[in-house]
Amino acid sequence: MGRLYPFLKPILPRLVMGLLCALAASVVALAIPQVYQVLINSALHQGGETSSVWIAAGIVLALGVLEAAFVALRRQFVITPATTVETKMRISLYRHLQDLTVSFHDRWGSGQLLSRAMSDLNFLRRWMAFGAIMLVVTTITVIIGLVLMFTLSWALALIFILAGVPIVIYGFRFNRYYREVSRKSQDQAGDLATAVEESVHGIRVLKAFGRSREALENFSDQAEELRETEISKAKSLATYSLVISLLPELALGSGLIVGILLVANGTLTVGALVAFFATAAVVATPVEFMGPLMAMSLTMKTAVERFYEVMDATNTITDPAQPSELNQPRGAVEFQQVGFRYADAKSNILRDVNLSIRPGETMALVGVTGCGKSTLLQLVPRLYEVSSGAISIDGVDVRELSLDRLRTLVSVAFEDTTLFSSSVRDNVLLGTGLDPASPAADKVLEEALDVAQAHFAYSLPEGVDTLIGEEGLSLSGGQRQRVALARAIASKPAVLVLDDPLSALDVNTEELVEGRLREVLAETTTLIVAHRPSTVAMADRVALMENGTISAVGTHSELLASNAHYRYVLASLNEEPKDLDSELEDDDNDLDDLPGLSEVKA
Numbered sequence: 235m236g237r238l239y240p241f242l243k244p245i246l247p248r249l250v251m252g253l254l255c256a257l258a259a260s261v262v263a264l265a266i267p268q269v270y271q272v273l274i275n276s277a278l279h280q281g282g283e284t285s286s287v288w289i290a291a292g293i294v295l296a297l298g299v300l301e302a303a304f305v306a307l308r309r310q311f312v313i314t315p316a317t318t319v320e321t322k323m324r325i326s327l328y329r330h331l332q333d334l335t336v337s338f339h340d341r342w343g344s345g346q347l348l349s350r351a352m353s354d355l356n357f358l359r360r361w362m363a364f365g366a367i368m369l370v371v372t373t374i375t376v377i378i379g380l381v382l383m384f385t386l387s388w389a390l391a392l393i394f395i396l397a398g399v400p401i402v403i404y405g406f407r408f409n410r411y412y413r414e415v416s417r418k419s420q421d422q423a424g425d426l427a428t429a430v431e432e433s434v435h436g437i438r439v440l441k442a443f444g445r446s447r448e449a450l451e452n453f454s455d456q457a458e459e460l461r462e463t464e465i466s467k468a469k470s471l472a473t474y475s476l477v478i479s480l481l482p483e484l485a486l487g488s489g490l491i492v493g494i495l496l497v498a499n500g501t502l503t504v505g506a507l508v509a510f511f512a513t514a515a516v517v518a519t520p521v522e523f524m525g526p527l528m529a530m531s532l533t534m535k536t537a538v539e540r541f542y543e544v545m546d547a548t549n550t551i552t553d554p555a556q557p558s559e560l561n562q563p564r565g566a567v568e569f570q571q572v573g574f575r576y577a578d579a580k581s582n583i584l585r586d587v588n589l590s591i592r593p594g595e596t597m598a599l600v601g602v603t604g605c606g607k608s609t610l611l612q613l614v615p616r617l618y619e620v621s622s623g624a625i626s627i628d629g630v631d632v633r634e635l636s637l638d639r640l641r642t643l644v645s646v647a648f649e650d651t652t653l654f655s656s657s658v659r660d661n662v663l664l665g666t667g668l669d670p671a672s673p674a675a676d677k678v679l680e681e682a683l684d685v686a687q688a689h690f691a692y693s694l695p696e697g698v699d700t701l702i703g704e705e706g707l708s709l710s711g712g713q714r715q716r717v718a719l720a721r722a723i724a725s726k727p728a729v730l731v732l733d734d735p736l737s738a739l740d741v742n743t744e745e746l747v748e749g750r751l752r753e754v755l756a757e758t759t760t761l762i763v764a765h766r767p768s769t770v771a772m773a774d775r776v777a778l779m780e781n782g783t784i785s786a787v788g789t790h791s792e793l794l795a796s797n798a799h800y801r802y803v804l805a806s807l808n809e810e811p812k813d814l815d816s817e818l819e820d821d822d823n824d825l826d827d828l829p830g831l832s833e834v835k836a
């Protein structure tokens with residue numbers, strides 16, 4: 235819990251003020267029985283002073299009002315700072331999640347992160363605003379109350395101390411058990427959130443495959459598990475609460491008998507007896523309150539642990555201490571002996587990858603499914619870090635560039651497009667750093683939408699300002715891909731990395747996009763994963779990927795003529811490789827000169 239100090243530091247003065255107010259309220263509450271003692275001893279006997287009754291009543295009333303005022307002040311002091319801390323912690327968590335590597339996000343369920351950012355931090359706020367202060371205050375109230383009880387009658391106070399022993403012993407057991415069960419319930423809540431998130435995202439698949447019932451059954455099982463954990467939590471708290479409320483009551487009962495005997499034999503005054511029991515009543519309330527407070531503190535401890543599990547995850551892909559400059563990038567990309575293994579994977583996905591892409595060249599990456607093409611692309615903007623070897627742009631290792639600079643140089647469009655809940659304009663201009671409202675941004679937007687053949691955006695209900703993404707208008711797969719492609723092009727990168735960005739387009743649109751892309755790509759170094767011969771046709775050269783390495787590089791015609799695996803891969807693509815022949819008629823390569831071509835043609 236000490237780790238919360240940096241977050242709590244700015245609000246400590248207000249928390250201390252809140253604590254002082256809460257303490258003052260308790261002290262005032264404990265002072266009231268002392269007035270009873272004076273009142274009873276001075277007025278409640280024959281010939282007693284009647285005027286003191288009015289004075290005592292006035293004092294008790296004033297003390298009551300004072301106590302209420304202190305309680306109200308405590309609330310004022312702590313509520314605002316607690317929400318401030320909650321917000322700050324939530325923002326730090328979000329910032330850290332943005333910084334953490336893609337490998338981290340591969341391993342963590344989104345629901346687990348969601349539950350940490352929302353419900354765990356919510357617990358924490360409630361604990362700061364109430365639990366922490368009340369825990370300190372109740373402890374101090376009990377201590378002061380016991381001291382007062384000892385001064386009034388040590389024999390009676392001893393009975394209460396004896397009753398406290400089993401409470402403490404049981405408290406340790408409760409502590410251990412409740413921590414475990416509270417951790418379990420918070421993790422289960424995270425898993426449940428993941429299940430909701432997955433089924434909401436995959437609702438079409440679930441419906442289309444008629445799996446809604448199974449999804450519901452799975453969800454119900456998980457929800458049932460959480461319910462059982464919550465019940466065992468509640469049972470354990472109920473038992474603990476029973477112990478800590480019953481024992482003080484037993485002590486009160488037996489204390490009353492002993493107290494009356496003490497008054498009867500003259501060892502104790504009636505006023506002291508009444509004051510003792512009034513004090514004991516003030517002390518008993520916080521003692522009974524200890525159960526829920528302990529439970530709250532243990533839940534909050536788990537919440538802090540869960541928060542720091544994420545915050546402690548280190549970002550391994552960071553800026554270099556002294557970033558290199560790359561002022562006028564030409565866009566020569568070089569892979570040297572690149573090897574890569576996913577965290578937790580048993581073997582390397584990529585090994586000994588050597589590939590040189592000239593400035594302005596378009597290189598298609600072709601290979602059978604699962605051979606590592608997408609993985610290789612993601613290494614260029616350092617979404618994952620190479621395990622061995624190096625990737626350089628214009629001779630500068632990508633690890634020597636600041637991440638901001640690298641990601642301005644390299645732009646990416648993935649096959650599986652993600653659009654954010656904002657306008658088409660904002661989505662396309664995401665990586666440009668331009669003010670979306672500026673005239674310069676309008677021009678860039680227009681050009682990018684034109685290259686990506688995403689003119690449909692102008693016909694949306696509010697044109698390019700139409701809200702798309704999860705909370706907005708649903709676009710078709712091909713429309714989404716075109717917006718994502720426009721986004722990649724808009725920032726005018728030196729290096730463009732495209733993971734089969736046209737896979738969802740119909741043949742005619744694809745042709746139009748390719749026509750415009752060729753013009754753009756003439757200036758930009760491009761590495762493009764190709765699953766269709768028509769995409770291969772856009773490339774100057776083709777790199778063939780086989781078993782996690784580049785096994786051959788050449789023009790389409792060269793590879794077609796000389797490489798059996800290339801022919802096999804092309805044959806397995808969506809279209810027949812011969813479709814490409816017409817595209818390549820203008821190619822400078824003289825196919826007839828290539829060795830072995832006659833066999834291919836045959």
Ligand SMILES: Nc1ncnc2c1ncn2[C@@H]1O[C@H](COP(=O)(O)OP(=O)(O)OP(=O)(O)O)[C@@H](O)[C@H]1O
Pocket residue numbers: 340576579583601602603604605606607608609610
């Ligand atoms: N995040 C990940 N963690 C662990 N393994 C992964 C991860 N992503 C991909 N893989 C594995 O790496 C291998 C290569 O995947 P990759 O997506 O790079 O292939 P690909 O050639 O692009 O396939 P496709 O043509 O089907 O898109 C696969 O065996 C896949 O299971």
